Amino acid sequence: xxxxxxxxxxxxxxxxxxxxxxxxxxxxxxxxxxxxxxxxxxxxxxxxxxxxxxxxxxxxxxxxxxxxxxxxxxxxxxxxxxxxxxxxxxxxxxxxxxxxxxxxxxxxxxxxxxxxxxxxxxxxxxxxxxxxxxxxxxxxxxxxxxxxxxxxxxxx
Amino acid sequence: xxxxxxxxxxxxxxxxxxxxxxxxxxxxxxxxxxxxxxxxxxxxxxxxxxxxxxxxxxxxxxxxxxxxxxxxxxxxxxxxxxxxxxxxxxxxxxxxxxxxxxxxxxxxxxxxxxxxxxxxxxxxxxxxxxxxxxxxxxxxxxxxxxxxxxxxxxxx
Amino acid sequence: xxxxxxxxxxxxxxxxxxxxxxxxxxxxxxxxxxxxxxxxxxxxxxxxxxxxxxxxxxxxxxxxxxxxxxxxxxxxxxxxxxxxxxxxxxxxxxxxxxxxxxxxxxxxxxxxxxxxxxxxxxxxxxxxxxxxxxxxxxxxxxxxxxxxxxxxxxxx
Amino acid sequence: xxxxxxxxxxxxxxxxxxxxxxxxxxxxxxxxxxxxxxxxxxxxxxxxxxxxxxxxxxxxxxxxxxxxxxxxxxxxxxxxxxxxxxxxxxxxxxxxxxxxxxxxxxxxxxxxxxxxxxxxxxxxxxxxxxxxxxxxxxxxxxxxxxxxxxxxxxxx
Numbered sequence: 078x079x080x081x082x083x084x085x086x087x088x089x090x091x092x093x094x095x096x097x098x099x100x101x102x103x104x105x106x107x108x109x110x111x112x113x114x115x116x117x118x119x120x121x122x123x124x125x126x127x128x129x130x131x132x133x134x135x136x137x138x139x140x141x142x143x144x145x146x147x148x149x150x151x152x153x154x155x156x157x158x159x160x161x162x163x164x165x166x167x168x169x170x171x172x173x174x175x176x177x178x179x180x181x182x183x184x185x186x187x188x189x190x191x192x193x194x195x196x197x198x199x200x201x202x203x204x205x206x207x208x209x210x211x212x213x214x215x216x217x218x219x220x221x222x223x224x225x226x227x228x229x230x231x232x233x
Numbered sequence: 234x235x236x237x238x239x240x241x242x243x244x245x246x247x248x249x250x251x252x253x254x255x256x257x258x259x260x261x262x263x264x265x266x267x268x269x270x271x272x273x274x275x276x277x278x279x280x281x282x283x284x285x286x287x288x289x290x291x292x293x294x295x296x297x298x299x300x301x302x303x304x305x306x307x308x309x310x311x312x313x314x315x316x317x318x319x320x321x322x323x324x325x326x327x328x329x330x331x332x333x334x335x336x337x338x339x340x341x342x343x344x345x346x347x348x349x350x351x352x353x354x355x356x357x358x359x360x361x362x363x364x365x366x367x368x369x370x371x372x373x374x375x376x377x378x379x380x381x382x383x384x385x386x387x388x389x
Numbered sequence: 390x391x392x393x394x395x396x397x398x399x400x401x402x403x404x405x406x407x408x409x410x411x412x413x414x415x416x417x418x419x420x421x422x423x424x425x426x427x428x429x430x431x432x433x434x435x436x437x438x439x440x441x442x443x444x445x446x447x448x449x450x451x452x453x454x455x456x457x458x459x460x461x462x463x464x465x466x467x468x469x470x471x472x473x474x475x476x477x478x479x480x481x482x483x484x485x486x487x488x489x490x491x492x493x494x495x496x497x498x499x500x501x502x503x504x505x506x507x508x509x510x511x512x513x514x515x516x517x518x519x520x521x522x523x524x525x526x527x528x529x530x531x532x533x534x535x536x537x538x539x540x541x542x543x544x545x
Numbered sequence: 546x547x548x549x550x551x552x553x554x555x556x557x558x559x560x561x562x563x564x565x566x567x568x569x570x571x572x573x574x575x576x577x578x579x580x581x582x583x584x585x586x587x588x589x590x591x592x593x594x595x596x597x598x599x600x601x602x603x604x605x606x607x608x609x610x611x612x613x614x615x616x617x618x619x620x621x622x623x624x625x626x627x628x629x630x631x632x633x634x635x636x637x638x639x640x641x642x643x644x645x646x647x648x649x650x651x652x653x654x655x656x657x658x659x660x661x662x663x664x665x666x667x668x669x670x671x672x673x674x675x676x677x678x679x680x681x682x683x684x685x686x687x688x689x690x691x692x693x694x695x696x697x698x699x700x701x
Contacts, residue, residue, distance in 0.1 A: 097288055100288035101286070101287045101288050101293060102283040102284045102285065102286045102287075102293075103284060103285050103286060103287060103293035103295060103296050104293070104295075105284070106262070106263075106284040106285070107262075107295075126258075127258040128258045128259065128261070128262040129258065129259050129262070130257070130258045130259060131257045131258075131259060132253055132256035132257050132383075133383045137257060137258070137259035137260070137299070138299075138302050138321045138324070139259060139260075139263075139295070139296075139298055139299025139300075139302050139303065140259055140295075140299070142295055142298040142299065142302070142324065142326075143293070143294075143295025143296070143298065143299065144295070146294050146295050146298070147295065164328070164331070165294045165328055166327070166328060166478075166506055166531060167325065167326060167327040167328065167479065167529075167531060168294070168298065168325070168326060169323065169324070169325035169326075169481065169637050169685065170298075170323060170324060170325075171322070171323040171656075171657075171664050171685055171687060172320070172321055172322060172323065173656060173657035173659075173664055174657065174659075175320070188639075188641060188680070188683055189639075189641035189642065189680075191641075191642075193505060193533060194478055194533060196639050196641055196683065198683065212656070212657075215656055215664065215666065215685060217479075217637065217639055217683060217685065219478060219479060219531065219639060221505060221506060227288075227289045322634075322662055322687060323635065323685075323687060325481050325529065325637065327500075327501075327508050327529055327531060329500060329501035329503075329508055330501065330503075344483075344485060344524070344527055345483075345485035345486065345524075347485075347486075349661060349689060350634055350689060352483050352485055352527065354527065368500070368501075371500055371508070371510065371529060373481065373483055373527060373529065373635075375483060375634060375635060375687065377661060377662060409600055412600035413598070413599045413600050413605060414594075414595040414596045414597065414598045414599075414605075415596060415597050415598060415599060415605035415607060415608055416605070416607075417596075418574070418575075418596040418597070419574075419607075438570075439570040440570045440571060440573075440574040441570065441571050441574070442569070442570045442571060443569045443570075443571060444565055444568035444569050444695075445695045449569060449570075449571035449572070449611070450611075450614050450633045450636070451571060451572075451575075451607070451608075451610055451611025451612075451614050451615065452571055452607075452611070454607055454610040454611065454614070454636065454638075455605070455606075455607025455608070455610065455611065456607075458606050458607050458610070459607065476640070476643070477606045477640055478639070478640060479637065479638060479639040479640065480606070480610065480637070480638060481635065481636070481637035481638075482610075482635060482636060482637075483634070483635040484632070484633055484634060484635065487632070539600075539601045
């Protein structure tokens with residue numbers, strides 16, 4: 078992204094991203110945590126436990142998608158204006174290798190910050206007990222920018 | 234799908250799908266349950282609770298993706314041979330309307346059952362307290378068929 | 390889609406969809422044609438010729454994606470207001486079986502007609518010389534609704 | 546990708562990729578050309594002309610998807626064994642900004658080279674008359690590796 082596109086429009090963006098994250102029951106339920114917030118960037122992590130696994134002891138693909146969505150939305154949220162909100166329009170995740178790891182780390186970066194839509198790319202890494210990272214999944218997240226923090230119900 | 238493509242290769246497919254589901258810690262953690270298993274079809278449901286929500290009281294998009302992946306994989310799993318396994322290669326979900334609902338229901342159906350790859354389509358419905366359904370998301374799930382139940386670690 | 394969601398807002402929608410199609414040089418270059426336009430629905434077809442093929446004599450995947458995008462956009466275009474325009478935000482296509490066929494037919498249907506975004510689903514069929522259809526690909530197309538027919542250039 | 550994963554298995558990979566490209570009628574029909582082939586990487590370009598455009602004078606989204614598919618497949622093709630073939634299983638493209646440009650350039654890079662599936666990421670750039678590049682689209686391409694160059698017809 079060009080420097081112009083990454084211009085921060087809300088000086089309180091770090092606090093706002095962390096606050097939005099904290100209010101999401103599902104992200105707390107999966108014990109995801111915010112590791113880093115920077116302009117156009119958000120890193121989310123989760124530690125392995127059996128409640129996050131599928132039957133072979135890997136992180137579950139649904140959990141990876143959840144973390145990817147959170148990292149992509151968090152990255153896009155750093156660039157919106159005060160009072161605006163975001164809603165995920167769609168996301169897509171490719172699993173590259175089974176995520177057998179002690180920890181999962183999703184790095185979301187904004188590829189496009191538009192007025193109506195933002196697009197984030199997310200790289201997901203499995204990190205083993207020795208701290209070695211392996212890229213295990215790739216995701217793209219498209220977000221719709223809302224003129225208020227919560228969507229209205231009369232959308233049609 | 235044509236009748237030939239939906240041919241059952243494992244007479245114990247219902248039990249196998251339910252068993253694979255039950256062994257996934259993450260699906261238990263999100264209280265997802267199998268509602269229906271039929272040739273080329275699997276329906277997964279979850280009841281609303283705040284642990285599955287985002288900040289506006291809707292089902293979280295990551296939870297919808299998780300349920301979609303489970304329904305798509307379950308549908309594909311009905312058509313594999315005894316001893317084979319499945320691994321999600323990728324999935325993609327479009328959110329059509331915020332899922333403010335008492336219950337979520339994901340209907341997965343196989344669009345293609347190949348030797349190496351299967352593709353499932355999933356419709357996700359929000360169901361309100363009065364039992365009225367609304368289509369709230371669409372997903373596509375691509376699955377890789379494994380010659381044994383668990384993936385090996387020397388994949389490269 | 391519910392009847393309300395499929396309400397036509399522009400009585401000249403058929404003409405407008407066909408006109409927008411005719412002004413796209415690339416759709417003429419691939420000899421795509423509009424077969425049907427109805428509320429929330431658009432069918433696009435193309436006949437096989439070697440200029441549309443890949444190396445094994447199948448319709449090229451890029452051509453299938455092009456036809457899918459056109460069918461999905463055409464379906465969404467039936468439901469917008471006079472003076473509005475559409476721009477594809479993203480599309481995704483799964484190839485189910487190689488499209489070795491005399492003719493290709495893409496059936497696009499609107500899954501969601503919103504104020505800002507529309508989502509269409511597209512089924513692509515290969516049709517052999519005897520007229521028999523086979524589902525060969527599935528696509529999802531997300532479209533952004535513009536308040537004028539052409540996008541402005543100062544989008545950032 | 547790690548050096549091991551990018552190991553070349555066919556010393557004639559450059560020739561093979563260019564040859565497979567040249568045999569695809571659709572890629573010739575859209576005047577796409579191979580600009581670069583390297584281990585795990587393939588760059589495809591096309592010059593603007595009205596036959597590749599949509600109604601507003603941008604490169605058509607279907608053409609961008611076609612070029613993305615070609616670049617992603619070309620990148621994956623550099624890493625397969627002699628005698629193997631590739632078939633696109635699915636691709637997904639996000640349009641970031643309308644591609645109003647003199648030239649289009651798609652840079653495909655392998656994110657995962659497996660035994661059965663490969664995944665490539667593609668960045669698409671519009672290049673104006675002054676040679677300035679702008680990222681205009683992102684794509685992900687999933688490819689199935691075939692044990693011979695062409696798919697058989699009794700796939701089920």
